[in-house]
Amino acid sequence: MIDPMTVELEQPRLETLSPSRAGDFKTCPQLFKFRAVDRIPEPTSIYQARGTTAHLALQRLFDDPEDQRTPDRLYDLFREAWTEIRGEDEFEGLFEDLEAEREWGMESMALLTNYFSIEDPTSFDPEDRELDMLEDLDGIVIRGILDRMDRDSDGRLIITDYKTGKAPPEKFALSAFFALKIYALLIRNRTGETPKEVRLLYLNGPTLYRLPIEDRQLDAMDGQLRALWNAIQRAMDNDRFPTRRGRLCDWCSYQEICPAFAEAETD
Numbered sequence: 001m002i003d004p005m006t007v008e009l010e011q012p013r014l015e016t017l018s019p020s021r022a023g024d025f026k027t028c029p030q031l032f033k034f035r036a037v038d039r040i041p042e043p044t045s046i047y048q049a050r051g052t053t054a055h056l057a058l059q060r061l062f063d064d065p066e067d068q069r070t071p072d073r074l075y076d077l078f079r080e081a082w083t084e085i086r087g088e089d090e091f092e093g094l095f096e097d098l099e100a101e102r103e104w105g106m107e108s109m110a111l112l113t114n115y116f117s118i119e120d121p122t123s124f125d126p127e128d129r130e131l132d133m134l135e136d137l138d139g140i141v142i143r144g145i146l147d148r149m150d151r152d153s154d155g156r157l158i159i160t161d162y163k164t165g166k167a168p169p170e171k172f173a174l175s176a177f178f179a180l181k182i183y184a185l186l187i188r189n190r191t192g193e194t195p196k197e198v199r200l201l202y203l204n205g206p207t208l209y210r211l212p213i214e215d216r217q218l219d220a221m222d223g224q225l226r227a228l229w230n231a232i233q234r235a236m237d238n239d240r241f242p243t244r245r246g247r248l249c250d251w252c253s254y255q256e257i258c259p260a261f262a263e264a265e266t267d
């Protein structure tokens with residue numbers, strides 16, 4: 001449950017923006033405010049716990065020699081990662097009992113099995129993993145963690161993002177690339193190379209969505225980010241963050257304190 005008393009009453013200032021928070025503002029400015037300005041903690045779900053643990057396991061799989069990157073090794077890495085982090089505060093009380101936790105673990109293993117139907121981790125070595133990006137785009141500072149970057153056989157860069165949630169239908173997939181296009185822009189800014197492609201790898205599907213990248217798309221994203229940064233700055237200056245009700249509200253942790261729903265209740 002969200003506790004409105006945990007709101008931090010600091011003077012808001014936009015110093016850096018992550019691709020995820022930029023996406024929040026685009027989706028619903030009020031959601032951005034709850035997360036990035038008020039910093040109201042959200043309860044961790046079993047799906048987020050799975051995502052965090054699976055990301056750790058997939059990242060570490062590539063520490064091993066190529067011929068040892070097997071499904072069994074990935075399961076072991078998942079179990080090890082969960083053992084490491086399950087005691088952290090954010091995961092406290094996540095499961096009713098050990099049986100529920102075991103079931104969650106079994107479902108997680110099934111998802112990890114899907115990974116091997118999308119790509120063969122014994123056939124390549126990533127260029128980078130969990131890459132901490134902090135780039136200043138002429139006064140706009142963007143920060144985020146990029147899951148993985150590879151080079152294809154022509155030496156071109158490919159950016160991949162792992163998703164443990166359900167893959168959206170193809171017609172909605174384009175908007176899911178928003179954050180990855182920002183990462184492609186950051187990579188171009190840092191290295192001078194334009195990535196060839198960005199990929200969304202959904203374990204739950206399993207599905208791989210690919211989007212070829214060209215400089216003009218990244219130029220457009222640069223302009224979009226600048227407009228978004230200015231809009232966020234104006235919203236902060238005026239303390240005005242409109243609500244935008246939509247499909248996402250059903251999964252929004254803040255619904256019970258959201259003005260859009262408070263207004264609806266008093267109608």
Ligand code: SF4
Binds near residue numbers: 030031243249260
């Ligand atoms: S419940 Fe809906 S309108 Fe309210 S903050 Fe969340 S996404 Fe925005």
